[in-house]
Amino acid sequence: MKRDAKISNYQLAIIVIGFCYGSTSIANPAMAAKRDAWLSVLLGTLGGTLLITLYLYISKINNGRNLVEILEYCFGKIGGKLFCIVYILYFLYLSTYNARTFGEFMIAVSYPETPMIVLVSLLIICAVYAARSGLSVIGKTCEVLVPLLPAAVMVVTLSLLDASDFTGFKPMLLEVGPVIRSSIDLISNVYGDFVIFIMVLPYTTSAKGRFKATYWAIAVIFTIMFTTSTRNIQLIGPALTDYIRYPSHVAAQMIPGISIDPLVDMNLLIGGGVKATLCIYGCAKITSEIVGIENCKPLIAAFAMIPIVLGFWFFPDAVELYHWAKSMGDATLSIFPQLLIPIAILIISIIKNRKKKREVRKTPPELIIG
Amino acid sequence: MFNFIKKKTTFKSLKTYDNKIKNQAASEKKSEKASAKKSKKEDEIPEAIEEVKKRLNEEFSLCSDFVVREIVLGNTGKRVIIACIDGYFDKAILAENIIEPIVNFKADIKENELIIHLKNKILSISDLKDLTSFSDSVSGILSGDVAVYIDGEHTAFKLGLKAPEKRPVGEPDTETSLKGSREGFSENLRTNTVLLRRRIKNTKFKIESMRIGRKTNTDIIICYVEGIVSQEVVQEVKDRLEQINIDAVIASGYLEQFIQDGRYPLFPVVGNSEKPDKVAAKILEGRVAILVDGTPTVLTVPYMMIESFQAQEDYFGEYYFASLMRLLRVFSFFISVYLPGLYVAVTAFHQTIIPFKLMLTMAATREGIPFSAFLEALIMVVTFEILREAGLRMPRAIGQAVSIVGAIVLGDAAVSAGIASAPLVIIAALSGICSFIVPPLMKSGAVTRLIILIAANIMGLMGIGFVTFMVTIYLCNKKSFGVPYLSPFAPLRTSGMKDALIITPIWKMYTRPASLAKGRDYHRTTGKPHRNRGEQDG
Numbered sequence: 001m002k003r004d005a006k007i008s009n010y011q012l013a014i015i016v017i018g019f020c021y022g023s024t025s026i027a028n029p030a031m032a033a034k035r036d037a038w039l040s041v042l043l044g045t046l047g048g049t050l051l052i053t054l055y056l057y058i059s060k061i062n063n064g065r066n067l068v069e070i071l072e073y074c075f076g077k078i079g080g081k082l083f084c085i086v087y088i089l090y091f092l093y094l095s096t097y098n099a100r101t102f103g104e105f106m107i108a109v110s111y112p113e114t115p116m117i118v119l120v121s122l123l124i125i126c127a128v129y130a131a132r133s134g135l136s137v138i139g140k141t142c143e144v145l146v147p148l149l150p151a152a153v154m155v156v157t158l159s160l161l162d163a164s165d166f167t168g169f170k171p172m173l174l175e176v177g178p179v180i181r182s183s184i185d186l187i188s189n190v191y192g193d194f195v196i197f198i199m200v201l202p203y204t205t206s207a208k209g210r211f212k213a214t215y216w217a218i219a220v221i222f223t224i225m226f227t228t229s230t231r232n233i234q235l236i237g238p239a240l241t242d243y244i245r246y247p248s249h250v251a252a253q254m255i256p257g258i259s260i261d262p263l264v265d266m267n268l269l270i271g272g273g274v275k276a277t278l279c280i281y282g283c284a285k286i287t288s289e290i291v292g293i294e295n296c297k298p299l300i301a302a303f304a305m306i307p308i309v310l311g312f313w314f315f316p317d318a319v320e321l322y323h324w325a326k327s328m329g330d331a332t333l334s335i336f337p338q339l340l341i342p343i344a345i346l347i348i349s350i351i352k353n354r355k356k357k358r359e360v361r362k363t364p365p366e367l368i369i370g
Numbered sequence: 371m372f373n374f375i376k377k378k379t380t381f382k383s384l385k386t387y388d389n390k391i392k393n394q395a396a397s398e399k400k401s402e403k404a405s406a407k408k409s410k411k412e413d414e415i416p417e418a419i420e421e422v423k424k425r426l427n428e429e430f431s432l433c434s435d436f437v438v439r440e441i442v443l444g445n446t447g448k449r450v451i452i453a454c455i456d457g458y459f460d461k462a463i464l465a466e467n468i469i470e471p472i473v474n475f476k477a478d479i480k481e482n483e484l485i486i487h488l489k490n491k492i493l494s495i496s497d498l499k500d501l502t503s504f505s506d507s508v509s510g511i512l513s514g515d516v517a518v519y520i521d522g523e524h525t526a527f528k529l530g531l532k533a534p535e536k537r538p539v540g541e542p543d544t545e546t547s548l549k550g551s552r553e554g555f556s557e558n559l560r561t562n563t564v565l566l567r568r569r570i571k572n573t574k575f576k577i578e579s580m581r582i583g584r585k586t587n588t589d590i591i592i593c594y595v596e597g598i599v600s601q602e603v604v605q606e607v608k609d610r611l612e613q614i615n616i617d618a619v620i621a622s623g624y625l626e627q628f629i630q631d632g633r634y635p636l637f638p639v640v641g642n643s644e645k646p647d648k649v650a651a652k653i654l655e656g657r658v659a660i661l662v663d664g665t666p667t668v669l670t671v672p673y674m675m676i677e678s679f680q681a682q683e684d685y686f687g688e689y690y691f692a693s694l695m696r697l698l699r700v701f702s703f704f705i706s707v708y709l710p711g712l713y714v715a716v717t718a719f720h721q722t723i724i725p726f727k728l729m730l731t732m733a734a735t736r737e738g739i740p741f742s743a744f745l746e747a748l749i750m751v752v753t754f755e756i757l758r759e760a761g762l763r764m765p766r767a768i769g770q771a772v773s774i775v776g777a778i779v780l781g782d783a784a785v786s787a788g789i790a791s792a793p794l795v796i797i798a799a800l801s802g803i804c805s806f807i808v809p810p811l812m813k814s815g816a817v818t819r820l821i822i823l824i825a826a827n828i829m830g831l832m833g834i835g836f837v838t839f840m841v842t843i844y845l846c847n848k849k850s851f852g853v854p855y856l857s858p859f860a861p862l863r864t865s866g867m868k869d870a871l872i873i874t875p876i877w878k879m880y881t882r883p884a885s886l887a888k889g890r891d892y893h894r895t896t897g898k899p900h901r902n903r904g905e906q907d908g
Contacts, residue, residue: 010862106832110720114829122832126839133847140846140860145839253722262720266835273839 007200009209011139015274016197016217018146020190021224022098022275027105027325029185030229031247035169035238036179037229043183045222048191052218054342055194056211059201061349067199067282068289074348083341084290087195088283090337092306094193095279097330099123100311102272104318109249110262120308123269127276128304131284132297135203138277145270152267153224156248157231159255168233181328188331190221192338193275196282245322280304415504419449419521426453429508436511444475446484449521453507458514459531467494468516468529485525493518497530509587536561542644542666544809549686551647555666559589562661562668565646566593570653574598580611588619589663598656598882603851607658607671622662622669629660629671631850636841637814639850641670641677648682656886672853672886675845676870678810679703684873693872699807700871706804707815710747711822711834713797717743719830735791744827746790750798751823753780755816758802857885 007015033040062070067087072080103120111119130138173179194214204210232247235254244250252261281296283303288296315321324330416422423438430436439452450472454464471492479487489498501507507517507526514532539561541547542554555562563577574596581587590611594604610629619625626640641657643649644666649659652670660669679699684692716723717732724732739746757776764772781799784790805815818841825833848855858866863884868874877898884892 008861110830111832118829119832122829122836126836126843129840130843133843136861137843137846140854140856141843143860143862144842144846144856258725259722262723262831266831269832269835269839 006135006203007139008205009213011143012197012200012204012210013213013217013220014142014146015139015200015278016194016214017220018142018149018271018274019193019196019278020217020221021146021149022271022273024190024221024225024228027101027246028225028229028248029189029325030182030225031232031241032182032185032326033179034241035171035233036173036175037182037233037241038169038226039173040179040182040186041222041225041229043179044186044190045218045225047183047187048194049215049218051187051191051338052194052214053211054346055198056201056214058342058345058349059198059210060207061346061353064202064207066202066285066289068286070198070345070349073352074345081290084286086341087337088286090334091196091279091282091286092303092310093333094196095127095276095283096307096310096314097324098272098275098279099307100315100321101325102268103311104315104321105246105249105268106265108318109246110265116312117308120311123272123276124280124304124308126269126273127280128301130273130277131281131300131304135200135281138274138281142274146274149267149270150220150224152264153228155260156252156255156264157227160231160235160251163235163254165234165237168237169230185328185331188334188338190225191218192334195338195342196278199282199285200278276307280307413503413505415502415507415519415524415526417522417524419451419519422451422519425504426451426508430511439469441469441473443472443520444477446475448484451519452516453511453519454516455511455514459516459533463531464516467531468518472518484520485523488520489527493527493529495529495531499528499530501526501528512587513589539565545643545645545648545682547645547682550682551645553646554644555646555649555661555668557664557666559591559661559663562646562666563591563593566650566653566659569646569650570595575653578608580608582611582614582616582625583619584615584617586618586620590619590625591661593653593659593661594657595653598654599658600656600852600886603656603672603853604658606851607660611660619662620664622660622665622667625660625662626669629669632848635848636817637675637845637848637855638678638810639673639848639855641673642667642810643670644668645682651682651685652677655882672851673855674850674853674857674883674885675855676858678808680869685876689873689875696873697871702804702807703811703815706801706807707819708822708834709797709801709804710751710819711826713794714743714747714823715826715830715834718827732791732793735793738788739791740788742827743794744823746794747798747823750784750790750794751801751819753784754798754802853885858883 028037028041030037030040030044058070059065062073065073068080068084071083071087074080075083099120102123103116106119107114107116130141133141201210228248228251232241232251235251236244236247241247249261249265252264253259280300280303284296284299287299287303288294293299315324416425419440423440426438430438435456437454437456441450441452442448443450452464452468471494475488475492477487485500489500501510501517502525507519507528510528511517516529516531518527518529520526536558537556539553539556541552545554553565555565567575567577572595576594576596578592580590580592582590592604592607592611607629611625614625614628616624616628622642626642630639632639641652643652649668649670653659657670657672660671662669679696681695681699684696717736721729736743741749757772757780760772761769781795785792785795801819805812805819808815818837822834822837825837827833829836845856846854846860854861857863858870865881865884868879869883875898877895880895880897881892882894
């Protein structure tokens, strides 16, 4: 199945970086492992790489089909559509959680008197404008803005190089449970969300470089997370990380002489914006394909309203949000769309592909020629 | 149910409406063909010279600059009319090369050979054309040609003697250059094409002409190099120009607004230049130049944002210095756009960013000022814009007065009077001066600066971030004649990066910009020819 290429593999990598960083920039789930957070990042990335390889492989063996087509191919017309609805709901949950976390963070650190709805709406307006402009524009915008994210991390880390204290890392692996728990949380929160890219992958210029581009993106994300988590442990110490909700923000405040934390926080608009954009775009695209509407643009604004409302409904206050983030609720909820359905897709696709191959072999050659 | 019936009827009515339109279009085509045939006959040059004279007088009634002279064609006794507009050419040349030979004509030739004989032996003018259409002869006269009508002939001559008053080729005020050519385009179209042709002596360099403007009939020229430029871009330019329906084209700016991508673009999507060397270089990169008669500013398309930061001197050696200057230009643009907004955001929302000692000084300077930081910044930014506009529009002789008023009265006195704080005067001045470094983006920069200032007052850095995000999406969305506006940054083109923020030496720019000349005559140079010489000598 051939499609109009909309983004290059480089753009894919950049979108992946922005998308995944969007989740971790505010609160890195690995920090729950305290002094072993770096180990948690390492384990989480290894697990995440396996999961992403699964998604990439699904896209590869389905030869240019997008998520909707793959689901319909594997589960039939009606079953496929039902699973599509599951994904629409999941992506809506992702954008809701992302927008709400962004709003909560902004209120906590910079804008205590601003109504939350204004902050969340600003993020969603950006996302709607980008999503309405299409995938190629999302790719180009990420090319311009996403490189600012690692740059900001680099500036903060380099500014705090003299404050290194490695005693915080010892003793290692005192508790194994939190490390594994936070690793799983990291996989589901950061890498598992890559499932949305099954919708995007068929629109890249070449199928060859997809794996390479994505692995490069994972390497960059790992470097950022590893750097920030080790830096935060050194600066704040393992004991305080449990009490501080936003350690990266506190780290930026600790730069001597100048406090650039509001500038660094602006990056959240980029990371959060990319994630919200892609989730809303995914919802609208899947819906348009299910219903049979050619252009998904009119649906985008409608889908964008939902996260704003749902955010206040799901998480009425900050405590509810923090409680949800600390529990394994997110990971448990994500198992179905992130792991179980993709594994089922993989198995069914392999069986169906083999059947097709056998049928082709059985067909007499003259019939093929005829 | 009712909805269904409604839908059906709408569909039916749509179908009948469609048929109606089709029939109407067919009948219109028929009548057009018939009227074209009729008008062709009507448009022929009349045989009787009296009829020609009558029609000319009708066309040019109340035109005091119109000159019509009736003479006799030598020994044949035929009457000849010479019609022209006064002032376009030297009258002596007309008398010597046209009137005298016609009056002194002596030859014994057949009636049907008269036109060929006149053309080949009598009228010694290099630019001579036969005409059979009366309207063509009229538009020729209006353009400055001389029309010669002969009694009893359907054919007239159009003689190009045009030599109007023109400004000499000089250095343009808007784009001064330290090293390169000092020549600039003038208002004369032919002079401008010669300036380009002198730089691109190649038959592949095409110069196509057309006319736009129902009342003005302005000459337009499209230039490009065949083989380098994308034919789709050329076709698109022609299509867009042909679709323009306007009564008058006074300057190239009129066309710019009609052909640009998007209805209300915030940033320029059509290039403007008065320098032939710059335009020639752009044409050789795969762009199309549009020249308009009477305007020294030439339009170039497609236009990318990075072109606003490029200067002609960047390519005249010292590439490391040129790279530094280009980075400085980009940095200046960002300063000019963001600085006032950042000041407002920092003083109103994020005071912690400022180092403590500086904060104390700033607080001391702001003491006693009755306005908020935003209002203060707005006053200073608007004042600067007023001064800039006054400097542009006023007669040059009083320029000094404006500088004095700006620097002393509005700068120093505003601080002393307690209207603005001293740091803000520096910020407004710096942001204003920085905007002059990138002239093509000066206007869009001023608007963006104002938007950012307002956003910073409402939401602080978050507001600035929001505007930046939106403007970036807007720019990524923008295309100029099919070429991404932010190319080579988005989408990233590594070959284009050799002439983006950092400039490599010319011999390293092996290819033309990929977004402009993809797949055609792509290669510019094969590299430095003697790069191994040093090693061989050693």
